[in-house]
Amino acid sequence: MHRKKLIFSGIILITTLMGVLMYVLFTTFGIINGESTKKQLTIKTESAQKIYDGTPLTSELFTLFEGELGKEERIEPKEYTKITNVGKADNIIQFVILNKNNSDVTKKYEINYLFGKLEVIPKTIYIETKEESKIYDGEELTSDEYILDEKALIKGDAVKVIGTTKITDVGTKLNEIVTTILNHQNIDVTKNYDIKYKNNNLTIKKIPITIASRGKSKVYDGEELTGSDDDIIPIQGLLEGHQVENQFTGTITEPGSAENQFVTTIKDNNGKDVTAQYDIKYGFGNLTVLTSIYSDGKIENKNVEEYENTIVASIETDHNGSTYLRYKSFGDFFEGSWQDNNIQTDSISPLLFTSLSIEKNSKAIKRQTMNLVYEKDQVPFLAPYYISSQIKDELNITNDSYIKNTKLDSYKFVFTAYNTLVNGASNIIEEYSAEEAQYYENIKAYYLSIPEEIKPILDKLIQNIKITPTELGDKKELVSVVKKVSKYFKENFNQSNKSDYAKSTLKEVFETNEGSADQLATLATLLLRRLDIPARYTTGYYTDIRNNLGSLHEENAHSWVEFYIQNMGWIPLEVTPGIADKIEITVTPNKVTKQWDGNDLEFDPKNIRVTNFQEYKNLGYTYEAIINKMKKPETGKYKYSVNDFKIYDENNNDVTELFEIIYKEADLQIYKEKLIIETESIYSDYDGSTEWRNDERGQIKVIGEELLTDYDVKVSFSSLSKTVFQKNNSAILKIYDKNNNDVTDHYLITENFGKAVMRRKPITVRSKSKTVKHEPETGQILEYKELEEIIGLVEGDEIKEVIFTGQQVDLGSSPNTFSIVIYRGNLDVTQYYEIMYIPGELEIR
Structure with a gap:
């Protein structure tokens, strides 16, 4: 009986233990009565956005949106979504849930997700296409040239461009392109950029040609006189293969004259009409029917080229290039025309003030000669800029407008071809300074007057040119203002035909940006006066002399501006586009450093930089530079420049006068010893300070300091602001001798500075x-x-x-x-x- 009780008690104990064990298992793994009891969680991942930068975009951020974790449990992200290229993606993050023992208890939970968005948006870049033009040649014009700040691209990305615009005939089209951007693996990443275009124009311009007919005559016979192709003067400028067809419309039967008019059609070698590709200027000779064979001298019969080819004078000179031959200047502008104005002086003409100041200037170009032979009657006395002041005794000129002289058959001038706008101004010699000062006071009454009705136009021009009051100061600034005016006129106005002068007012010239040389010179003269710069309208002739020979034709008659610089005199200024547009050549020697050896210093004339010369070099032009040696220079720092510069054409002719040579200085140092100043590289995170402290900047080291035992060597840091841009950790080295004289320039100091970097x-x-x-x-x-x-x-x-x-x-x-x-x-x-x-x-x- 007792044994049965023990067995029964054991069964009850085992059953109880099994029940407890099953309860623990069911509650741990969420199973009760065969059904899941997992806890519900909702996790929300965060959104993120950035501009495309070539690196992946991820976001590890999330929130537990709904539900609760068990005690001492935590959520750990495991894998993240990444997006590099432009687009959107769900921010999917894989999570695990760990308990305090780092055991994975994720299976206890049923996890729902609310995914945020990851978005990479395009990076904006700006591409500007190149503006190009050419004169029509029958060939296609296209361009894949562009302007882009390469720093705007992500490192490793490169642009590939194909020009899509093509233009052959005269006209204008937008220069459009198709852009592809490839990364360093040559993969197309164009979609990652928002490309903004500024499309400039491709332009085909018309070919300018002149087509003119000769005149012809016959004695009256009752038959019609008309033109023919034999009357056409040979045409220059037609493209190869293009043919001209002329339809003559001028006709005359009775005695008298009529223009030999015609209309031209131009066709290419395929018979296509290409007349629209040409800018045709017509010239018509005369058709003349005479009453008898003796009447020819009584009826005008000039052909179209007679006037333009009339020779005024021949020139023989040792000067080449742009040449002005001055006749006369004027004073007041009244009712649309210029008035005579002559100021008399006691001893010397103000026309020679500039010559006197140049002759004083040691930097002036050498004196040259010009023999002017007059080929036509009734031509005024002409003179180049700037004639020798010695002419005052020979010609006895005392007025300030023109040279009063009985014209000879020829005259030989001594003159100086000096360009004040390039080489600068100098003061007149003391002998005439008082007279010049008095003249300067007088001219204010004569060469500053402006009609009231013109002033609003001039004020608008001043605004367009952007001239400020601060620029109207000393002599140096005055020259820069005048050059600014000349540059604006040449770049913004077009020259019209001389015969159009009377057909438009200055207001129309301003509004249309077009006028004759006379009108442009008039407008510019009045503009300078409005700026309180004495100026006057000047007439004469302009020509471009080559190979020391030239000639003046009636077509060379020209007008320009003269402005006055106090203590200097009257200076010519050209404002007409296409006239005297010399190419500026800048000549700069390279920096020279040499250790002192007690000898003369010889310079290498090839060790120079010459700008704007490549085009002429391609044509076979050469140059020769001369740099004078320095006699036994002492140690120290100097400036030096090229002393003379000559340019020769492909035939070895001296054509220097066709260019404006601008000489720039370079540094020269003769040193005793070489020293090196070094600093360390320094780094800092932004902490609110804007200046580096000296205790943050490390040590300064001078290599070679042992050579300076008898000198006082002082080093210090330069002031250095903190920016996110890399700078040099710069320092200053000063050397003083025993008399406390600064002798730093006597040593060649090489800087080896570390970097100064402030991290964001x-x-x-x-x-x-x-x-x-x-x-x-x-x-x-x-x-x-x-x-x-x-x-x-x-x-x-x-x-x-x-x-x-x-x-x-x-x-x-x-x-x-x-x-x-x-x-x-x-x-x-x-x-x-x-x-x-x-x-x-x-x-x-």
């Missing part, structure tokens, strides 16, 4: 999320302009502006995007931060 401060800024209930048919817009968290802001800095750009319209969700501006006092320090923006979620559901 990382900062995280998060905007708040908001969820609202959908309200149908209301056009619902959700915005939420609040920040939730700022991590990493330096003390003393503050966010002064938050710009929210995120919004959700109707059902759905989108990131609450934003940007910030950070200030320290009145200084914008946003650039000193590496900002990670974490947008909240805006949801309407």
Whole structure:
């Protein structure tokens, strides 16, 4: 009986233990009565956005949206979604849930997800296509040239461009291109960029040609006289293969004259009409019917070239290039025309003031000669700039407008071809300074007058040219203003035919940006007067002399401006496009450093830089430079320049006068010994300070200091501001002798400075999320302009502006995007931060 009781008790104990064990198993693994009892969790991953930068975008941020974890359990992210290229993707993160023993208890939970969005948006870049033009040649014009700030591309990405615009005939089209952007693996990443284009023009210009007919005559016979192709003067400028067809419309039967008129059609070698590709200027000779064979001298019968080819004078000179032969200048502008104005002086003409000042100037170009032989009667006395002041005794000129002289058959001048606008001005010699000062006071009454009705036009011109009052100061600034005026006229006005002079007013010239040389010189003269610069309208002839020979034709008659520089005199100024447009050649020697050896210093004339010469070098032009040697120079720093510069054409002719040579100086140092000053590289994170302290900048080392035992060597750091841009950790080395004289320039000091780098401060800024209930048919817009968290802001800095750009319209969700501006006092320090923006979620559901 007792044994049965024991067996029964054992059975009850085993049953009880098994029940407890089953309960523990069921509760641990969530199974009761065969059904799951997993806990419900909802995890929401955050959204993130950035501009394409070639690196992956990820976000590890998430929130436990619904449900609770067990005691001492935690959620750990395991794998993340990454997105590099432009587009959107769900921010899918794989999680595990661990207990305090780091055991995986994820199976206890049924996890639901609300995925945020990862979005990479395109990077904006700006591409400007090149503006190109050419004169029509029957060939296609296209261009794949462009302007792009390469720094705007992500490192390793490169642009490939194909020009899509093609133009052959005269006209203008936008220069459009197709752009492909490839990364370092040659993969197309164009979609990652938002490309903004500025398309300039491709232009085909018309070919300018002149087609003219000769005159012809016959004695009256009752038959019609008309033109023919034999009357056409040979045409210059037609493209190869193009043919001219002329239809003659001029006709005459009775005695008298009529123009030998015609209309031209031009066709290419395929018979296509290409007349529209030419800018044709016509010239018509005369058709003349005579009453008898003796009447020819009584009826005008000039052909179209007679006037233009009339020779005024022949020139033989040792000068080449642009040449002005001056006749006369004028004073007041009254009722649309210039009035005579002569100021008499006691001893010397103001026309010679400039010659006197140049002759004093040791930098002036050498004196030259010109023999002017007059080929036509009734031509005034002409003179080049700037004739020798010795002419005052020979010609006895005392007025300031023109040289009064009985014209001889020829005259030989001594003159100096000096360009004040390039080489600068100098003062007149003391002997005539008082007379010049008195003349300068007088000219203000004569050469500053302006008609009232013209002043509004001149004021608008001054605004267009952008001349400021501060520029109207000393002599040097005065020359720069005048050059600015000349440059504006040449770049913004077009020259019209001389015969059009009487057909338009100065107002129309200003409004149309077109006028004759006379009109442009008039407008520019009045403009300088409006700027309180004495100026006058001047007439004469202009020609371009080559190979020391030239001739003046009637077509060379020209008008220009003269302006006055106090203590210098009257200076010519050209404002007509296409006239005297010399190419400026800049000659600069390279920097020279040499250790002192007590000998003369010889320079290598080939060790120079010459700008704007490549085009002429390609044509076979050469140059020769001369640099004078220095006699036994002492140690120290100097400036030196090329002393003379000659240019020769492909036939070895001296054509220097066709160019404006600008000489620039370079550094020269004769040194005793070489020294090196070194500093360390330094790094710092942005902490609110804007200047590097000396105790942050490491050590300064001078290599070679042992050579300076008898000298006082002083080193110090240069002031250095903190910026996110890399700078040099620069320092200063000064050397003083025993008399405390600064002898630093007597040593060649090489700088080997370390870097000074301030790293951007990382900062995280998060905007708040908001969820609202959908309200149908209301056009619902959700915005939420609040920040939730700022991590990493330096003390003393503050966010002064938050710009929210995120919004959700109707059902759905989108990131609450934003940007910030950070200030320290009145200084914008946003650039000193590496900002990670974490947008909240805006949801309407």
